[in-house]
Amino acid sequence: MSHLATGEPLSVQEVTVSFSGSAVLQGATVLVPEGGFTGIIGPNGSGKSTLLRSIARLLAPDGGAIVIGDDDIARLPRRELARRLALVEQNVTTDIDLTALQVVLLGRIPHQSAWQGSSEVDRAIALHHLEKVGMADKADRSWHRLSGGEQQRVQLARAFAQEPTVLALDEPTNHLDIAHALQLLATVQHIGLTVVAALHDLNLAAMFCDHLMVLHEGRVMSSGAPEEVLTPELLRAVYGVEASVEPNPITGRVAISFYPPTVSH
Numbered sequence: 001m002s003h004l005a006t007g008e009p010l011s012v013q014e015v016t017v018s019f020s021g022s023a024v025l026q027g028a029t030v031l032v033p034e035g036g037f038t039g040i041i042g043p044n045g046s047g048k049s050t051l052l053r054s055i056a057r058l059l060a061p062d063g064g065a066i067v068i069g070d071d072d073i074a075r076l077p078r079r080e081l082a083r084r085l086a087l088v089e090q091n092v093t094t095d096i097d098l099t100a101l102q103v104v105l106l107g108r109i110p111h112q113s114a115w116q117g118s119s120e121v122d123r124a125i126a127l128h129h130l131e132k133v134g135m136a137d138k139a140d141r142s143w144h145r146l147s148g149g150e151q152q153r154v155q156l157a158r159a160f161a162q163e164p165t166v167l168a169l170d171e172p173t174n175h176l177d178i179a180h181a182l183q184l185l186a187t188v189q190h191i192g193l194t195v196v197a198a199l200h201d202l203n204l205a206a207m208f209c210d211h212l213m214v215l216h217e218g219r220v221m222s223s224g225a226p227e228e229v230l231t232p233e234l235l236r237a238v239y240g241v242e243a244s245v246e247p248n249p250i251t252g253r254v255a256i257s258f259y260p261p262t263v264s265h
């Protein structure tokens with residue numbers, strides 16, 4: 001059976017991205033150490049998906065560099081990049097009618113030669129990862145007939161099957177119930193890969209990430225350990241919300257309680 005590869009450090013250096021002349025990311029810098037789990041947080045439209053898409057080279061930044069290990073990804077052959085980095089995007093759609101297992105097998109393509117197709121080993125690896133996300137019993141179910149949360153878990157299995165060193169996840173828990181969300185984040189926390197994930201749930205980010213990066217209007221507002229970053233002042237400045245932040249006595253991680261906004265009638 002396959003082993004997941006170990007992580008490689010990921011370095012995002014002064015990355016700038018513009019669309020139609022307006023800057024969406026301005027000099028974003030972050031270092032995710034080998035095996036680290038960094039959460040990217042920030043309001044809607046702050047640039048989280050743009051950063052992840054740049055890391056996966058789906059977008060070419062106007063400036064800056066993204067380095068995996070010692071290699072600038074701009075210079076890596078696409079196939080090699082796909083063996084080192086897997087991205088799980090939000091709301092993946094496909095027109096082709098594939099089963100859950102066939103979707104996971106897509107993750108094996110960077111490891112296959114053009115004429116080879118999927119081998120028995122690829123199938124075993126794909127089934128192993130479907131099992132890991134609790135979806136083995138739906139291996140033969142059509143992708144289109146899976147629920148949003150089931151599709152999200154199959155996409156994660158596809159990314160695991162790719163056996164990357166860096167895993168980039170865009171809102172990996174947005175369709176998941178709380179049990180599956182906790183399970184997914186605990187799995188990626190302990191997997192040994194370098195993980196960078198955009199997360200909206202700040203309490204989940206605080207519980208699982210060892211490092212957070214806060215984006216606000218395309219700039220990095222703050223970065224560091226969750227207890228350094230998630231202060232009432234930052235939450236007010238970035239999200240415009242009132243909250244108190246206390247360490248949870250059981251997890252030792254910071255936990256945020258939000259207060260309802262004042263609504264004028």
Ligand SMILES: Nc1ncnc2c1ncn2[C@@H]1O[C@H](COP(=O)(O)OP(=O)(O)OP(=O)(O)O)[C@@H](O)[C@H]1O
Nearest residue numbers: 019020024042043044045046047048049050051198
């Ligand atoms: N292809 C594009 N063309 C033009 N503008 C874009 C494009 N992609 C993103 N944007 C804009 O860039 C900004 C950042 O978008 P991005 O999707 O990175 O934000 P986000 O932080 O992931 O948001 P959300 O939390 O809502 O998912 C937004 O204002 C968005 O409208």
